[in-house]
Amino acid sequence: MHTACGLRSCKTTLLMRSVPQSRGGIRMGELWYCSVDCFVKAVRERFSTLPARRPLEMPHNPRLSIGLVMLSKGYLTDEQFRLALAQSQSTGEELESVLVRHGWADEWQLSSARAAQWGYPVLGRDRISQSVDADIPMTLLRSFSAVPLHYSKHARRLLLGFVYRVEHTLLHSIEQVTGCRAEPCFITPTEFCYQMERVTAAQDSREVVLDDSFTPADMAKTLGGFALEVVAREASLAHCQKYLWTRLSGKRRSIDVLFQNRRSIEMNKREDLWSSQEEIRSAG
Template sequence: MVQALRRRWTRVVRQHIFPPPCVRADCRVSATARIWRRFPPIRMRQAWLCSPQCLEKEARSIFDQVSSLPMPDLPPNHRVPLGLLMLEHGYVSEEQLRTALEMQTRERRGRIGEWLQALHFVTERQVLTALGVQWACPLLSLRQAPDPACSRMLPMPLLRALHLVPVRFISATRLLYVAVCVRVNYRVLASIEQMVDCRTIPCLVGDRKMDGWLRQAQNLERDVQVFDRTSGPVEMARITASYVARLSAQEVRIVRCGPYVWARLQVGSNATDLLFTVKSMMDEVSAAISDSRSPIAEMDRLEDAISLKPGINRPPAGR
């Protein structure tokens, strides 16, 4: 109680009697005026902004920077192909792998693990084990359903777009266990860490389990606004500043996360999320995903590997 009062008093003193200086060189608000202003100072990236107007100007350059980042989600191509890993583990024969790759090439859809399962050559568990080796990521074994409070830590549209669900949060160490099913996107995890102020640990689960969890999490919608059509960083900054003014937000964080530019507005212990979709990003995300699943690329790599080592026992290093 005493501590809470002390914290509140410190905040009042900090915000109204000795407000931190505004980081904008072009700030027009005088030091005296700042003491009487309506808005609390707003923190963004270790700097302070005196008003939503100054925040809008500062946010423009951040939005510009994160929107123009090169497509972040291209999968690194040095991972050993999944088919080869399964071959090495003895889960499939060369014949079965060829059959699955031919099906995938002919149909031009699906991942190799999905085809191998559809043809009843392997179990889901075997595919997950090989994926775990491919991404150096543990398999998730949860006895209960994911903690709903934990799933609510991230905005639902983001979970749906990226196919991941936070399942456990250890507050003492600020560790967030995140279930993923397609592949581990380390850049997305880094963005989540920045937003939630935590360290993430990815764990693999099967597609069906993930779909079920995403359906359950649907009902846990947190405060989130999605903007599908914005003209660019200037409009993103304007929208963010108007939400900051309306909510009297005390902190703003902005990151690029998959197909979204994600802004989180902190008001006390509550957060409101703004997600901005940029069309070109969505196009690039789908292109990157389809490229990562390209059956022809996988087939080429398999052919190369087999020709390098007849009777293949282990996949070639560095491919």
């Protein structure tokens, strides 16, 4: 099946490749690597070029504020809206928490308003009823306040509920790593907590989060170790904001390795600083 190793500098001879232990190799996307060594070299090259290709989440600025959406949906009276806005502006408290504190809005109405702001559906009241075995790392779900609500293995579709904002990088990385199309909707914080308890991690997989700033060589070497451990036959890789998510799948076991990239967070901060200085300069 496999014609040649995906690593251009591969030194493995045809004779070596026919040795039983070296058969199999690791497939990553369109390419196949004849050995863990070649896989490690290839991912090392790929990691070295990553910072330049780091996708940024585009800031979403809804045209309507949450208060105006609540008003237009008839969840608030003019009076409530005016009072809540005045309080929020004078105390600095978020409008949403002012509304909840006064009992003028419940969390489902707020989720429904957020959904309208983003242009996605809101999960209807009392619609959560099932356990979902979608096999997405819990670290990513917690970090983006997202939870699988429904998973169709056959249709390869996943319904993902978000609480505060839709993270497109998460949807995109799920598609890249699992090959499953992820569709967003909005849910309430209570529904999120309820469903998180029901998300059962698949028994044949586990996740590892590596927090340190690794060099591309260290990251590749670490992955090589895990690839040997699970006897990986397939690898997939995706960026999800500050996380670099790699899934290594063997016949019986698979592992999700998440590298939390501190340098990219620092770079973000620096870019923010630069853009704010730019604004100050252009304003002055």
